[in-house]
Amino acid sequence: MTKVGVIGLGTMGRVLVRGVLEAGEDVRVLGSTRSSQTAEAAAKELGIPIERDNARVAQQSDILVLCVKPHQARAVLEHLQPALRADQLILSICAAITIDDIRAWTGGVARVIRAMPNTPCLVGAGMTVLAAAPDVSEAQLASARRLFEPLGRTAVVDESLMDGVTGLSGCGPAYGYLIIESLSEAGVKLGISRATSVLLAAQTMLGAAKMVLERGEHPAALKDEVTTPAGCTIDGLMALEDGKLRSTLISGVIAAAERSKQMRSG
Numbered sequence: 001m002t003k004v005g006v007i008g009l010g011t012m013g014r015v016l017v018r019g020v021l022e023a024g025e026d027v028r029v030l031g032s033t034r035s036s037q038t039a040e041a042a043a044k045e046l047g048i049p050i051e052r053d054n055a056r057v058a059q060q061s062d063i064l065v066l067c068v069k070p071h072q073a074r075a076v077l078e079h080l081q082p083a084l085r086a087d088q089l090i091l092s093i094c095a096a097i098t099i100d101d102i103r104a105w106t107g108g109v110a111r112v113i114r115a116m117p118n119t120p121c122l123v124g125a126g127m128t129v130l131a132a133a134p135d136v137s138e139a140q141l142a143s144a145r146r147l148f149e150p151l152g153r154t155a156v157v158d159e160s161l162m163d164g165v166t167g168l169s170g171c172g173p174a175y176g177y178l179i180i181e182s183l184s185e186a187g188v189k190l191g192i193s194r195a196t197s198v199l200l201a202a203q204t205m206l207g208a209a210k211m212v213l214e215r216g217e218h219p220a221a222l223k224d225e226v227t228t229p230a231g232c233t234i235d236g237l238m239a240l241e242d243g244k245l246r247s248t249l250i251s252g253v254i255a256a257a258e259r260s261k262q263m264r265s266g
Helices: 011-023 036-046 054-059 070-083 099-105 119-123 138-151 159-170 172-189 194-215 219-226 232-242 245-265
Strands: 002-007 027-032 063-066 089-092 111-116 126-132 152-156
Touching: 002 011, 002 054, 011 027, 011 036, 011 119, 011 138, 027 036, 027 054, 054 070, 063 070, 063 138, 070 099, 089 138, 099 111, 111 138, 111 159, 119 126, 126 138, 126 159, 138 152, 159 172, 159 245, 172 194, 172 245, 194 219, 232 245
Parallel strands: 002 027, 002 063, 063 089, 089 111, 126 152
Antiparallel strands: 111 126
């Protein structure tokens, strides 16, 4: 049985715990939080043992998941250092905190994987990207992926790409919400009720995304299926291209990735 300790039981920490428990894996989960009130509420909600001492959780865990705020990571990890073992895996979801940072703050004792989940993990439709240190085994990486798979899909990249991941899938839900909001506003402008407009826009985007994922075809090919000669879609697409929607979205992802890089260096 794998023992998973979750340090920090904010929104994403609790979502991860629920996903692991619902997956029915042969896993024992325990957590830690600083507040006695939070510990009591989390124990009742999640049904797992909750400690207020991070080191006690570390001592009992094979995989230690760090779900604290980035500015708290150094102090938490330095405090944990005496409790860590060489066979442990530290799995961090702290944005902008690098593998080298974590290794430095833990004395290089444990093996490290960075993870970038996004907010749709809350509804089981998330995207989590992982980057592993060179000394992480294939078995450890597979174990890390299994923790996040109940929350959506996973992918593995080189750590050098994590700023790009932040700009694309980490921040991406906000871009999607803006697109859905804009499409629904167009529906209102055309006389459709707001509730129906939001439903049409959201379900249409969900369906389009599902088509891309399940059919495995290039989005341009799927776009061409909708775009019949002399039909309505080509006029809509031309208006979007005139408004530079494509280049604006690309610029937005790049700007967010650059900000991620600045946060890490600053």
